Amino acid sequence: MDHAAPDTAGPARPAPHRAVSKLQALVRLPTVSDRDPALVDVAAFDALLVELERQFPLLHQRLELTRVGSHGLLFRWAGADDARPVVLMAHLDVVPVEGTWTHPAFDGVIADGQLWGRGTLDDKGCVVGICEAVETLLERGFTPAQDLWLSFGCDEEVMGATAQEAVRVLTERGVHPWFVVDEGGAVASGAFPGVTTPVAVVGVTEKGVTSVELRAEGRGGHASTPARMGPTARIARAIMRLERTPFAASLPAPTVELLRRLAPHAPRALRPVMAHGSRIAPVLTRALVAAGPESAAMTRTTAAVTTLSGSPALNVIAAQARAGVNVRIMVGDTVAGVLSHLRRAVDDEHVHIDVIESGEPSPISPFLDDPAFALLEATIAEVFPDAVASPYVMMAATDSRHFTEICERVYRFAPFRMSKAQRESIHSFDERIGLDDLVDGVRWYTTLIERIR
Incomplete structure (x- = not known):
């Protein structure tokens, strides 16, 4: 049953906020990006731009647009x-x-108080939240206190260049933003062991992204006469060596501050440890590493083997084997240091390490006694009064990393409540957003725009 349909057994349900149907319309357009432009469904992207104009007419009529x-x-x-x-x-x-979805990924189904579909959280929910806030304020005749720029990229998921082009346009126009807000953190529940209070985490930096390929070569041949340490065996050994040689762990300043702010909400035994993280960083670091992969990733550079290739046939020994490794570089580490670590860990001159793409961690944006960050905190407090607002190190990559070239205050926050299951659905299956949570997100963007001075 559609969420807006009346209940014949009782009084009619209130109609959902109009942002819900707008997000539905965008989700139903499969704008999947690909590193190979020939594989992109251009018609879907064309349709999305048409749909955006249909759903947000005032925004398109009254704002200046640059493609x-x-x-x-x-x-x-x-x-x-x-x-x-x-x-x-x-x-x-x-x-x-x-994966297997409860509801088809591009149908935009409303069920159980949620809108299901690819992009609801990453990142069309933010697109609709921003646009609906602007549309609503335009209807009221509102004028922002400062120029407001809306930057919507089309190839973020494949590390594309559109955001860099937007930065170039702003640079040519002499625009130096006071602050930037992109996707990233959220109002997260169940994110930290023993903490039941929601945490509104605002990314003040993000890890660098570097991808390398491990490559081993050999003669190949018939599978009936295998030789020792062929290409696949060398790659397998290299992977296990990487697994057994993690990067050194540490606590950057945003993580120390995050734990300090969470301390009053943690189990009593953990409060002193979390509150004084800067003084007992080694102890706290070990505790986070032991607490699980999500908290461990907050403390170190990570390397994940994501792709594997070998022989094209079951009865053929591979002449070449490859393994792709995606590295997320912690603040304080560097690409050069990562490559040095990988070479030491693999310790095999027959395994080549080819750099596919590289990116350093982003600089840390100010978060203590800073007016821009304080504005974000105040807006969070108004819309999400039960949440603890805090800086953190974002582990994924966003388009906003390019904006650090022209702005020292780049923050990453999607103003939606997200359960652990919802966060796990991003880039996986059953991605969905709560209908009320989408409305709160619209309210957050609206309030932020109104508070800018």
Whole structure:
């Protein structure tokens, strides 16, 4: 049954917020990006831009639009002043669909108080949240105190160049943002052991992303006469050596502050440890590593083997074997240091390490006694009064990393409540957003825009 349909057994249910149907319309367009442009469904992206204009007519009529990349959009909403412009970001593309879904990924089904579909959380929910906030304020005749820029990329999921193009356009126009807000953190529940209070984590930096390929070569041949330490065996051994040689763990300043803010909400035995993390960092670091993969990733550079290839046939020995490794580089580490660590860990001159792409960690944006971060905190407190707002190190990559070239205050926060199951659904199956949570997200963006001075 559709969420908006009346209940014949009782009084009619209230109609859902109009943002719900708008997000439904966007989810139903499969804007899957691909590193190979020939594999991109251009028609889906074309349809999305048409749908955006249909759903948000005032935004398109009254804001200045610049097209960037193939389907990226850069809007300017002229404010009463342009001294401290603000950029709100999101992206239009999504990752491919995998796994078995409860509801089809591109049907936009409403069930159990949630809207199901690829992109609901990553990142069309933010697109709709931003656009609906602007549309609503335009209907009220509101003018922002400062210029407001909306940057919507179309190839974020494949590390594309559209965001860099947007930065170039802003640079040419002499725009130096006061702050930038992109996707990233969320109002997370169940994120930390023993903490039941929701945590509104705002990314003040993000790990660098570097991808390498381990490659081993040999003669190959018939599978009936295998030789020792062929290409596949060398790659297998290299993978196990990487597994047994993790990167050194540490606690960057945003993580120390996060734990300090969570201390009053943690189990009593953990409160002193978390509250004084800067003084007992080694003890706290070991505790986070032991607590599980999500908390362990907060403390160190990680390396995950993501792709494997070998022989094209079951009865043929591989002449070449490869393993792709995705590395997320912690603040304080470098690409050069990571490559040195990988070479030492693999310790095999016959295994080549080829760099496919590389990126350093982003600089840390200010978060203590900073007016921009304080504005985000105040907006979180108004819309999510039960949540603890805190900085953190974002472990994934966003388009906003490119904006650090022109702005020192780049923050990453999607203003939606997300359970652990919802966070796990991103880039996986059964991605969905609560209907009320989407509405709260619209309210958060609206409040933020109204509070900018």
